[in-house]
Amino acid sequence: MPIRSPRGRAAAYRAVWQWPLRSPVRLAFSVVVLAGLVFGLVFLGGQLGAGTSGGGSSAGGQQDERRDAAGSGISATPTPTMLPPVTPLTPDTLPVDQAPPQALEAARVWASSWVNHPEGMTPQQWIAGLRPHTTDEFLGVLAGVDPANVPAARVTGPAVAVRVAPKSVEAEVPTDTLRLSVLVVSTEAGWKVSRYDRV
Incomplete structure (x- = not known):
């Protein structure tokens, strides 16, 4: 119980x-x-x-x-091995006397097309003259330029290299009113202008 x-x-x-x-x-x-x-x-x-x-x-x-x-001299971590010597890199700039003649000729021909704007020439005709010597990207920028505003009428001397790199050349081209600074780059289709400015 x-x-x-x-x-x-x-x-x-x-x-x-x-x-x-x-x-x-x-x-x-x-x-x-x-x-x-x-x-x-x-x-x-x-x-x-x-x-x-x-x-x-x-x-x-x-x-x-x-x-x-x-x-006992046995290391738990492996010792690093000696790396092979590194090949020196190509310099960013080269002497100006090493500028490729084709690049300087491309700058001169482009400047000649740039100053070629007789009265009555349309912007489309002016761009057509620049097209063979200009990169596709830069053509889009030049499409907004009125050739009537270009102050020069003729090229007065050869293109002179002022800065040279393995794939590009900056050259100055004299005209009858000013000096042009033209950047020419190496492309699959040859040397072409990708920028210009007034010195």
């Missing part, structure tokens, strides 16, 4: 913890059982701790092996 009152539960608990005290045999038996439980818990805890520390000792063993390898 279950115990339903608090007083009955207290009496049951009191009977349980007073049971070992009623005789020396019961007390000795209780001490042996309690000692066995404590020993079992300590032994089980030691086994679990040994498994965890075993992993740590393995890591420690690896560290010891690394130390031994370092002590």
